[in-house]
Amino acid sequence: MLYHIRMDVNLPPDLDPEERADLLSREKEYSQELQREGKWPHLWRIAGEYANVSVVDLADHDELHSVLSGLPLFPYMNIEVTPLAVHPNKIDG
Ligand SMILES: O=C(O)C[C@H]1C=CC(=O)O1
Structure with missing residues (x-):
C-alpha cells in the first residue's frame, strides 16, 4: 500500500547539541x-521548511504505524498521512 506522508520536524531549540546530533544520525540510518x-521510495525536502513529503510503500496500516513510531525523530514531528489509491485515469507504464 502506498501512503503520502508529510512530516514537520519541531526540535526544541534548547536540545543538547550532542543529543541532537545523535538523533539526526540515527534518523538518517533508519x-x-x-x-x-524499497519501503521509502520518495523522500523530498519541502523547500524553505524543516519538513518533508514522502511516499512509503508498506504492507498495511500496522506496518505504517510501526515504521513511523520507530523514527528516532517521531517524538518531535507532526505527521500527516494520506492513503493513496490507484487513479482510474492513470495509464500503465
Ligand atoms: O529531515 C527530515 O525531514 C526528517 C527525517 C525524515 C527522514 C529523514 O531521513 O529525516
Whole structure:
C-alpha cells in the first residue's frame, strides 16, 4: 500500500547539541535502511521548511504505524498521512 506522508520536524531549540546530533544520525540510518529496502521510495525536502513529503510503500496500516513510531525523530514531528489509491485515469507504464 502506498501512503503520502508529510512530516514537520519541531526540535526544541534548547536540545543538547550532542543529543541532537545523535538523533539526526540515527534518523538518517533508519530512513536510509528503509529506502534501501524499497519501503521509502520518495523522500523530498519541502523547500524553505524543516519538513518533508514522502511516499512509503508498506504492507498495511500496522506496518505504517510501526515504521513511523520507530523514527528516532517521531517524538518531535507532526505527521500527516494520506492513503493513496490507484487513479482510474492513470495509464500503465
Ligand atoms: O529531515 C527530515 O525531514 C526528517 C527525517 C525524515 C527522514 C529523514 O531521513 O529525516
